[in-house]
Amino acid sequence: MKKVLKKCFITAFLSLAFIGCGGEKESESTQKLDYKNAVYIYSWAEYIPTEVFEKFEKETGIKVIEDIYSTNEEMFTKLKAGAVGYDIVVPSPDYTEIMMNEKMLAPIDKSKISTYGNIDKRVLKKLESFDKGNTYAVPYTMSATILAINTEKVPNYEKDYSIYDREDLKGRMTLLDDMKEVLIAGLGMEGYPQDTDSEEGMKKASERIIGWKNNIAKFDSESFGKNFASEDFWVVQGYAENIYMELTDKQKEHTAFVVPQKGGSSSIDSFVILNSSKNKDNAHKFIEFIHRPEIYALVADYLMLPSINVPANEYVEETPLFTLDDLDKTELLKDTTPTLELQNKYWEEIKMHN
Structure with missing residues (x-):
């Protein structure tokens, strides 16, 4: 899983001194x-x-x-x-x-x-x-990529990515700044697998995600947990453990950790x-x-x-x-290298779209 680190540290007695990056002679x-x-x-x-x-x-x-x-x-x-x-x-x-x-x-x-x-x-x-x-x-x-939802602010919701279609939540939601995670969501909502080579499927997913982009505040892979805890955002795509650690006990009571039942990845x-x-x-x-x-x-x-x-x-x-x-209904992450060029093409279009 792509984790947003709780703390970045390197074990002191290891560092990179003992592990070479090539060469015939060991240090x-x-x-x-x-x-x-x-x-x-x-x-x-x-x-x-x-x-x-x-x-x-x-x-x-x-x-x-x-x-x-x-x-x-x-x-x-x-x-x-x-x-x-x-x-x-x-x-x-x-x-x-x-x-x-x-x-x-x-x-x-x-x-x-x-x-x-x-x-x-x-x-x-x-x-x-x-x-x-x-x-x-x-x-x-x-584990899974989940949606954290502030149920005080958003009491009613579907358990999938259709929540990003909601204009009433415009500016109060974020998606990960991660091509693979976002494309899996869009493709899944359109009924396509993550490794599809269908140009039509990628186009449909791209159009859906551009619609989501109009409603989100930003793509965010760094501070989604902190920003959800500050209640700046009410719906965020991210990783449950990284969000949970930012919440007070009271906030935990009105936070739903939703595994999307369509477009979800594990x-x-x-x-x-x-x-x-x-x-x-x-x-x-x-x-x-x-x-x-x-x-x-x-x-x-x-x-x-x-x-x-x-x-x-x-x-x-x-x-x-x-x-x-x-x-059970999530799609396990897999190697999508054969379709990477196609994914990059549409992800660039999504990111460039205003």
Whole structure:
């Protein structure tokens, strides 16, 4: 999932000193690392609870060293440029698919993950749309792009993107400044999949989105949570956990987190192991540890997302912002590279339209 970071930080003891960006000679810092007693994770900021790292290290003696990226594109570009040293990466499904096609990933040895059977079969089935036999990816979370709605200001609404057709909310709504997220919404409302190569479909979606553009205040991928909390905007497209953290307890009572039932998109961020990993055994041990029910419950509570680990539901204490059932009608993000030129053409038209 494309996350708007709660905080941008880099693990102090990692930085980029030990991971090269190409070249034949490893840096002095790299040469001193004890690869056999560590696992190197490249992930989103504050995505895996520190408590989980600490428990894993205490039990196994394996040191977790984490580096941070802010977008899938940043992660992919760095790895393709020659960065080495990472074991586990946590891409969204579209980039998992791309990395598979680029032969960047090692197959998962499920015999080394005794907790694999805890994962909800519905989630595994969704991943099989591109990862046949669930060969390369072990799901970590399932989330969605949602609509946050201030129900004090907007008591009546449809649970889809038709809300952006409403002129009575003109200037009080925002959409993400993200081509893929917005086009999926527009295409879905017109009955087309995200990877359509139909010129007619893209034209219809573009015309619909231009209509939405006339009603929104702006495209915003940076401050939608803060601006929703300030009540400058009453309807925003974004990510539930990033909005929730900005709200007071009172505001939470009149905020609806809506998974659009038409035009909605979802994401399964997964653990993948790089072909270049020097610590594949440790990587499998970490993934196995995460999917222990009592450990995964810490993840679900921390992120306020639905548990994709079935027995973990007995340990979960927080109510998720939406459920797995809410995601049934959403379209899982996928690699749309073959239609990228067509998408760019219409997105440019949308952004340029006055």
